[in-house]
């Protein structure tokens with residue numbers, strides 16, 4: 045037991061995954077045209093309370109297509125958190141639009157919604173919210189701002205599949221919402237993602253963007269630039285099987301969170317994840333720990349020791365304004381987001397695989 049390394053995350057594949065995968069092989073349906081894709085899109089969208097689901101290759105491509113479907117381009121600004129994964133920002137930057145960053149709330153680690161309105165200008169086209177690590181963003185103020193300034197909302201719900209905001213599923217708030225099914229997510233398809241929307245035109249646009257913008261009537265004549273972001277039937281087969289175990293997985297994540305809370309809450313020098321806010325109970329996608337002022341060690345040093353002890357861990361996100369790639373591009377010059385910076389210096393997460 046002493047030598048066993050505990051990875052930060054491991055999926056659980058003990059339902060019908062093998063059976064449905066065998067069905068793909070037996071029937072020859074391994075491409076994106078197979079029946080599991082449609083079934084997964086419908087069943088997942090239903091679970092998230094959405095009309096349309098567009099299955100894609102990963103959570104990053106889901107965001108890319110969502111941003112592109114809103115025709116975000118060089119004259120536009122998009123507001124998003126500084127503390128997030130690079131996937132959130134890539135298509136905004138590629139499209140030539142300007143990413144406008146917002147600092148985090150020090151307790152929930154999510155975008156500080158109080159700061160968003162100050163960032164809105166006549167060029168702002170959309171807000172891209174990202175629910176971080178297990179608690180949702182406070183959505184009511186964001187929805188009000190979108191309404192007041194006529195902004196589009198993209199909701200990155202990759203980390204919170206199964207979470208709710210005031211009893212409404214995360215993934216049901218955006219004009220377009222996106223999720224990831226990477227193996228560290230609450231349900232997995234190996235690699236995979238989905239775009240969710242209630243808007244038929246946006247759904248159609250995302251389907252076209254996913255499929256190289258082939259036209260249904262004249263296949264090889266293209267009016268737009270798309271991608272091949274198609275999910276295979278094999279990935280979707282895994283997704284359907286995983287979805288059957290969804291509630292069990294979510295209960296388990298909360299159980300893991302509670303176990304850590306019970307054991308770590310007496311520890312000095314650390315800030316643990318908030319158990320709940322007035323709009324949600326933590327779902328603990330990952331169990332994050334932030335070292336506080338009493339602790340002289342940096343997260344990097346603690347992680348090194350934990351890994352030596354066989355406990356897998358990962359650093360928190362490196363804020364977007366500090367990324368070398370964006371500095372080289374001349375973005376975010378002289379900008380500072382102190383909470384995001386501190387979260388990176390002091391935060392890390394420990395194993396919470398299913």
Ligand SMILES: Cc1ncc(COP(=O)(O)O)c(C=O)c1O
Pocket residue numbers: 102103104105129131132174175200202203224225226236237
């Ligand atoms: C918030 C968030 N958005 C997007 C992604 C990207 O998903 P994928 O790895 O499937 O591209 C991740 C991945 O961990 C994520 O945490």
